[in-house]
Amino acid sequence: MIRSPAGAPKPPANIPTILFGAFDRHNFGDLLFPHVVAAMLDDENPVFAGLVDADLRRFGGHAVSAIAPLAAAWGERPVNIIHVGGEILTCGAWHAAVMLLPPQQAHEAITRLDARPREALEWAQRRLGTRALAPYCLPKGLFSGAAHVIFNAVGGTELGQCDAALRAEVLANLHAAEEVGVRDRETLAQLAAAGVPARLVPDPAVMVAALFGERIARHARAGEIAQIRAAFPQGYLAVQFSADFGDDATLDAIAAGLERSARSSGHGVALFRAGAAPWHDDRACYARLVARLPATPVRILESLDIWDICALIAASQGYCGSSLHGRIVAMAFALPRLNLLHPAAPGRPGKQTAFAATWEPPEVRATVAVDELAGGIANALNANPERLRHTARELVEQYRSEFDAIRQRLE
Known part of the structure; x- marks a missing residue:
């Protein structure tokens, strides 16, 4: 260009x-x-x-x-x-600017400015070149x-x-x-x-299977995803959570739930990062979780390629984690899904709960507390497959229909 x-x-x-x-x-x-x-x-x-x-x-x-x-x-x-x-x-602006920094610079900016909101906003607006x-x-x-x-x-x-x-x-x-x-x-x-x-x-990601299914399938047949699939002949859960789940008590609860789930289902655990920007996911938290799962088959996906992530979810038995888009990609592939609720989450609905309440069938649970993880996963895995396929088809049809309004505006 x-x-x-x-x-x-x-x-x-x-x-x-x-x-x-x-x-x-x-x-x-x-x-x-x-x-x-x-x-x-x-x-x-x-x-x-x-x-x-x-x-x-x-x-x-x-x-x-x-x-x-x-x-x-x-x-x-x-x-x-x-x-x-x-x-x-x-x-x-402050959160936007910090998330666009490399990790070390983000840490320095947060240490210096997080407790001084007026200065933080001025710094962010200068960095982004906008007064917004x-x-x-x-x-x-x-x-x-x-x-x-x-x-x-x-x-x-x-x-x-x-x-x-x-x-x-x-x-x-x-x-x-x-x-x-x-x-x-x-x-x-x-x-x-x-x-x-x-x-x-509906969120645009409901379209990934319909638009990019073959591309995602190619990623599932090669590289890390193929290795993970081979390592789990009984299947695996695609699992993810953000860095704010990384305190010891929360990791203990997640580990206990995943261990019970793996023991009852026979599925392994494949951990992935849905975001590497500041305030997103942290591989070090996953390493600490793995250390708590000595008897559970577990792998960490190193790739941050979005098509590898889609392939990992698409080839899984289901998704569990804090990412809304982990859930939505699982929805697109008609797979079981469940969002983790942070122990300190406020009572008002977050984006995961709000999206599920809008588009999920009533019997599909939106979120689960970390200390109820094993039961929540078992419930998700028992979802009716045809109902999940019906939801995936409905979302594609709804998005195509609603996107027509955008096309008409551009004509």
Whole structure:
């Protein structure tokens, strides 16, 4: 792609589409979204943009351009902007900026600024080149010639608990957009109460089996995934949890539940990271868990490639973990799934609970506490296979139908 002196891609002569989102860092779901949206648009040359320049192709992602210099270079040329998805409505500038840092720099920034919110915000805004409080939620005026601004299946389950100024900024940007799709009824209700019209749209990741099934199958037949499959002739559970589950008591509870589950089901445990960005998953926590499972067959997937992760889940007996998109990819492949509830989780519904309440059959459990893990896994594994297949088909049909609204906006 030809680049301007400032480093931003030069816009083509026709009205292009910018796919914008948090796929400028390593997070499983965020990296999947632009693949799905580009495939649904059948667009061979979209522009992939985030908050910073980043190259995630080694993980199966994209080469990403920073949105601020991109907007400056674009001038008044018309452009279509699609927010590709994710829990972007509640992501503040401080958290966004830290998650885009290498781990050591993130640790230093958190140590220095986490207890000083005003300085932290100023630092984050300088780093990202924007005064936005919620920088993954773009205002219509950022590109002066913007033809359409669209939000595709975004989430904001805790928008009501956000700082008032951030919430006001987000609502103003949503009011100005041509199309707003949200992925759960909790977010939909909050926007409706604020007078923002929105559509209910399944998360884009429900499409991975339908759109990329063969690609994922190729990954399942090679490399680490093939080795893990061979190591577990009786099958395995795909298991993941974020670093905040890493205290000793929580790891003890998870280990006890997985050990009981493996003993009763005969399945092994395959651990994977759904995100390597700061505040996501930590391999060291997995190593500490493995040390607590001396009698349980367990492997850690080293690969961070999103297609390897999809293949690990698709070839499993089911998924259990804290990642919403671990759950959704399991849904797409009609597999048992269960989200882990953090011991310190608040009473209000998180994004995992909100999504499950919106799209899962009533008999499919959303979450399980760590000290009830074995029973929760047993219950999930007993799910009716045809009911799981029916849900997967329904979600694909629903997403295709709702995505038509985006296509119509771009025509």
